[in-house]
Amino acid sequence: MNTLRAIGAEALKLTSTRLWWVLALVMFIYVGFTSGLIGLLFGGLGEALGETGQTPAIPDEMLPPIVYSIATSIGYVFPVILGALATTSEVRHQTLTPTFLATPKRGAVLAGKIVALGGFGALFGVIALIASIGLGAAMLAIGGFDLGLADSDNWALAGRAVIAMALWAIIGVGLGALIPSQVAAIVVVVAFTQFVEPILRTAASVWEWAGEVGRFLPGAASDALVGASFYGAIGMGTATPLEWWQGGLVLLGIALLTTVVGYFTTWRRDVT
């Protein structure tokens, strides 16, 4: 009962401020622009450039999944930020006080956040896919490619992308619980996703032993879950990525770990 109400309240918290749709809009533009650009580069122009050997040759049937999965391979940072802000803004604006007054069982509040943010993460997944499939397919169409829209594999990929985005939002909740300072949490998210992990993944593609470890990096696991990746296509990936379900379990594990550790370290602290 407590948790059910907490889920509803957490969803209301999200819809009653502008943050979620501003983030969703930025994500839509960013993902749409990138997908369109990649579709154009590898598709439309790739034909011409391919003859001069300037771009890596990608088999035609591989192109649509790579372009469509840009929804997650670059869009995943948005649900993480949404989730992290959902927890850290409570600390920043001191709304933990009314929140814990309304729901004194703090575990129920965190559970409510996980479910509500999981839902919003999935919604972000759908929005990002509309952008990547919409603009990506349009550009591929210009190049005269098969868009793969009749291919059930591509729709399965889209489904897994939605799951990945939901898990990323939950990871954000856990990170926010772990690092209650809003600025610190956002710096960690951006630094890790935009610098640390790309560098590590590049390093992982150089040495074999590093590749074994690198497969378990959250971004690599996410790509494995979705099943296709722009990074993989341009040679930044690992030799043998995880199975899609293994990637899903790694993400789920990270989500659970951050949330549980956050609960025991900061979530139960005195609210003064």
Place this chain on the structure above:
Amino acid sequence: MATSTTIEFRGLTKSFGSVHAVSDLSFTVEPGQVTGFLGPNGAGKTTTLRMLLGLVRPTSGTATFGGVAYRDLASPFETVGTALEASSFHPGRSARGHLAVYAAAAGIRKSRIDEALRLVGLETFADRRVGGYSLGMRQRLGLAFALLGDPRVLVLDEPVNGLDPEGIRWIRTFMREMASQGRTVLVSSHLLSEVQQSVDRLVIISRGRLMYEGTLAGLDTGSRVVVDAPDRDALEAALVQAGADVHVAGGALTVAGLSSAEVGAIAHRADVPLSQLAAENNRLEAAFLEIVGDTGLGGEAERA
């Protein structure tokens, strides 16, 4: 409003590291009355109330509502309404949105949101984002939050802060009305004069310790009358002869234990014309300051 509820503090203690914010506090707050919870800045009022509400974990001791801890209440908002001093609002959310979130979390029906907004006079600003609210409007929103569940107990931390005179009058009447309906009202302040007109009982703490618990009248250590005459010596002699306790203070005489009417009658009988006769009216505040130690931040918590 079903049954009434008392608030019970038993040996409540809280240390933040080496700071003893609250030390072995025990007292009971009864329904049907307004109880003032007084102490200077840093005395431990907010810490005590936050322990009562399950927001701060006590080092030892308990604070309960008729024996039930806040976190174990079946329906917290219908039992206790809370307005704490910190303005805990997301600036990007409207007042209505703010109340809707917590009503949903606490299982309070939606129609109560508008009722609460109307009760505190915020209905015309309800859809404006809270970031643009004045301090007084935030205080009112805090009160609307407290009233969401039509609670049997009200816990208010410095609710008068930032309110205009009309708002102060309103909240005084409001607290009295709540108490007269049989509800329990606990209101904190660092100024006695702020709550003097509206409280029935007082609990005074200083440095985290209980200094006084009792009625407002009991705080008065006896009335004093300030009196003077052109012939001060004759007046003093007459008063002493009548058995009064007389002191010379501040260029006048202070008489303890007699009313101003009695002092006037004594002077009249002795045929001494008076130049001044007044009951000292700051006794309560003076007694309060005496209790808490009238030295700047006298109430600051003890350090180990």
